[in-house]
């Protein structure tokens with residue numbers, strides 16, 4: 001066992017106050033108890049892309065019209081199963097924050113997203129807008145107009161880089177920036193986010209600064225800058241940047257964005273206006289629909305099958321397409337809460353106590369004291385805020401977590417539709 005693995009295992013045992021690992025089983029609930037969840041968000045996964053990128057770990061497959069339409073029909077049924085079972089008798093609707101469509105490339109199915117939104121609105125009232133991911137090729141007047149008419153308020157475009165050199169490293173074609181910019185002016189959205197990947201071979205701060213400036217000058221009011229992650233199961237041949245170099249880059253990007261007056265809305269995201277945001281991750285609870293979609297409820301986390309065919313089969317048999325479920329102990333749920341809330345770089349004492357009925361100080365007072373002493377967080381009033389240093393270590397740990405846990409889980413789930421159990 002590597003030192004990092006051992007340390008992470010010990011940290012997990014300490015923080016969850018148990019030697020029990022995170023264990024996912026294939027037994028699952030047909031009723032998802034989401035009515036008891038406050039701050040609930042919705043997520044819908046559309047696993048189709050026109051061209052598959054070999055660095056990408058997400059659940060996706062090449063677009064075929066018949067399969068995509070059959071999948072959308074199943075998606076409507078899954079929404080109906082989940083909504084009807086909890087709310088059918090009451091005739092009431094559950095208030096949710098936001099709805100995000102991710103993928104794959106959901107904008108490829110722009111014409112049918114309105115049906116999905118309507119199916120969800122039968123059971124849910126969405127209060128903070130609807131977001132959709134697009135490939136730069138989807139940024140056309142026609143597609144944006146369809147999305148807007150369906151009620152979409154936020155879009156996120158997978159730019160990756162405005163520079164040909166890095167697009168070619170990633171095996172993608174260059175982005176036509178003037179064309180994209182003109183369309184974005186013609187069909188405006190409340191949030192226009194652009195995704196970039198950093199820590200590509202030989203990438204410098206100047207390269208990234210140019211990308212950030214171009215994004216904000218050409219229609220974005222929000223950017224996400226993700227570190228490149230080399231998943232073991234992808235066919236990517238992109239070399240990984242050493243950690244020390246990565247840290248320098250992350251620090252420089254962060255300082256530059258803060259100097260420009262941009263607001264850090266999460267570890268990887270910055271916005272130019274305070275009211276804009278694009279994040280399907282920073283919600284206390286969420287319900288996910290579609291293959292590979294996850295749901296996080298008060299006492300459990302579940303993940304749907306990655307197989308499009310098996311997903312359709314399960315739903316057609318009037319069963320939920322859940323592949324694996326973990327039922328949390330109280331401490332496991334607390335750590336899960338803190339890990340994902342920390343992604344927004346802030347944790348509020350009041351929110352924690354409202355969620356768990358236990359003061360944050362009582363649960364993790366000692367650990368937070370140590371984190372403050374090490375300069376990872378600072379406290380203002382009832383709010384813990386991550387420092388630049390803390391943000392780097394969070395990033396470092398998240399990277400490790402992604403490779404040790406998500407990589408293992410997704411690697412298995414891409415091969416097996418319904419594995420019996422996964423221990424992390």
Ligand SMILES: C[S@@+](CC[C@H](N)C(=O)[O-])C[C@H]1O[C@@H](n2cnc3c(N)ncnc32)[C@H](O)[C@@H]1O
Nearest residue numbers: 055056103104133134135158195226227228229
């Ligand atoms: C679902 S895609 C976005 C929409 C669209 N499919 C596209 O590629 O333009 C989500 C984002 O994940 C990021 N991503 C994908 N693979 C990654 C990897 N190996 N490391 C870091 N970020 C990655 C990319 O920035 C990508 O835009």
Ligand code: SF4
Nearest residue numbers: 049052053056103104
């Ligand atoms: S990066 Fe986007 S377009 Fe490429 S395979 Fe992944 S989801 Fe599809």
